[in-house]
Amino acid sequence: MSTSLMWTEKYRPQTVGEIIGNDEAKKSFISWLKTWKPGVKAALLYGPPGVGKTTLVQAAAKTFSYDLIEMNASDTRTAEKIMRVAGHAASEDSLLTHFSGSRGTLILLDEVDGIYGREDQGGIGAILRLIRESKVPIVLVANDISDVRLRDLKNECLLIPFHHVRPPLLLALLKELCRREGLEAEDEALKILVNRCEGDVRSAINDLQSIAERTKHIKVEDVERLLPRDKQITVQEALKKIFLADPPSEARKALAEVNIDFELLHQAIHDNLPYQYKDPEDLASAYDALSRADLYFGRIKRTKDWGFLSYALEQMTVGVAASRKKSYYPVGYRFPPSKLILLSKSKAERELKDKICSLIAEKCHVSRRRATMDFLPFLKAIFSSNLEEAKKIASWLNLTDEMVDYLSSGKVSKAKKR
Ligand SMILES: Nc1ncnc2c1ncn2[C@@H]1O[C@H](COP(=O)(O)OP(=O)(O)OP(=O)(O)O)[C@@H](O)[C@H]1O
Ligand SMILES: [Mg+2]
Structure with a gap:
């Protein structure tokens, strides 16, 4: 490899x-x-x-x-x-x-x-x-x-x-890659892919490859399933989206757009809630939703069954937003949250990520920045979809179990337990 x-x-x-x-x-x-x-x-x-x-x-x-x-x-x-x-x-x-x-x-x-x-x-x-x-x-x-x-x-x-590469050129390149990789792709799907990459050839190729990990017949839905690129929002913006989502189901979208550990986000929602929902009933019902999310997080930790994650996330986003009966204006949201324990956890995660990128950098002879930008997102895609390939890469890069867990969001250790 x-x-x-x-x-x-x-x-x-x-x-x-x-x-x-x-x-x-x-x-x-x-x-x-x-x-x-x-x-x-x-x-x-x-x-x-x-x-x-x-x-x-x-x-x-x-x-x-x-x-x-x-x-x-x-x-x-x-x-x-x-x-x-x-x-x-x-x-x-x-x-x-x-x-x-x-x-x-x-x-x-x-x-x-x-x-x-x-x-x-x-x-x-x-x-x-x-x-x-x-x-x-x-x-x-x-x-x-x-x-x-x-x-x-x-x-x-x-x-x-240098400027962004123009869409027709990028489209032609993606078509050529599909041909060489034996992929079939709807024209419309490739066009959406090109648009979302805004002239960044590397992103376009990375996206195409991560879709190809899942399917050889690329349809519009496959592209739409990709996380929005460069549309990352701050934690504050995510909080606003969640608290004030209208309809409440929109709150879910914040998860895809913000780059933060889910439990940390849970904590941030918890800490900011009383500043945002002033009505006691809204507040009580939102805290209920949050505590249900908390239960699910606990269950995930005990059982390592990540199937509970979607319930937890649903409660802390849509559940919270649906508790709102009055209308509110956005407030100044506070982040990072109060709990230092959680913060140190996210620092540990950052360090872990840095270590992974150093290993990639060394092995692939690229800079750490390149490793972070070009390789990491893609490794995450492989690690959460293709366990066989993930194992090979893990041993090639000498990844520790902890690193593998990070890249696969826990999926690999879950598979091992089976
Ligand atoms: N104009 C291009 N034509 C064909 N492939 C390209 C082009 N630009 C980028 N790529 C693809 O994207 C990868 C990254 O490109 P490259 O490293 O040259 O980007 P860069 O402009 O130096 O970006 P950065 O500013 O992040 O360093 C290349 O390996 C290649 O696969
Ligand atoms: Mg460069």
Whole structure:
């Protein structure tokens, strides 16, 4: 097993020609690369995630025979590190390249916008020095370059903007992937998929793959079942949605849109309830619903039967909303909730998630950020739908039982018990 399990890796364009969209950016990058000589500016590719920035640099290096040195600017915290790894190649007019058939070295400093922050003082200065002294071309990549701290850097670079990839191109790509993977897909379904990804190719491919885990005949419903992307709402917004849902059944939707541990959300609803429902009867009946949810959570813990989860969730959302007989205005919701115990639990969860992403990063040679964005959602999809595959991945990545539980939301340990 390898990273080719991920379609974003399996189908990562190997040549510049395979990269869809952003023709202007591709053109200016290639012409910059072809004409680069010492003294010429570095290139700074920037734009939204998942549109092919990193891929373009990698594909161009391959197409034009450069040895690519990739570094994650935001992971490499200090100035010295950047100089040590990239500075060496940058100052060396490598003898080797004359024999290897390579045109020389190309340095890629990815995720440059993550470099500043307290610990990173000097990080940008080091890159500036590197750019000025370099004997080999340097490419910087970032999402957002609006921060003032990048001003000096921008002055030293040829700025190459990337944009969202247009829907028809994305649709054609998804159709091609379906063909290669032997999937049948309704046109309408793919169109919805394309729309929801808003020009982010990586998201589109990830979504397609996670649907394909479940079915080989993709219909509109399959796409609609996916969680809304980029539509994540804050806990405060979720609370408002739940408390003031009209009709009450709408309250359920908040669950899909908020990214928070369900028990923590339960606690937050509990804590905010008295500020929101002022009428004693509304309040009493909402607390009843919450305590029923609590019972179900307890039962899940004792029996490890996750079948109770939907009851718990129904009570704490629709149950609460249906208790409301008077009408209320939204209030200032308080979050995080009062119980520190629960908070430390969510911190433990975050740490667990970080550890998983480090393992992925190491094994798949990607940055932790990449692991979090590209791999984690997808692993979660596999772990909750395909236990066989999950087992293989778990042993390949050396995941602990706890990590497996996290990824599968408890499903794997439940299956083991059977
Ligand atoms: N324009 C594209 N054409 C074909 N595939 C693409 C394109 N853009 C992205 N992909 C797919 O998405 C994956 C991620 O792309 P890439 O790493 O180049 O994104 P990025 O623009 O660098 O995003 P980020 O800003 O998050 O680093 C690739 O492996 C590839 O499978
Ligand atoms: Mg990138």
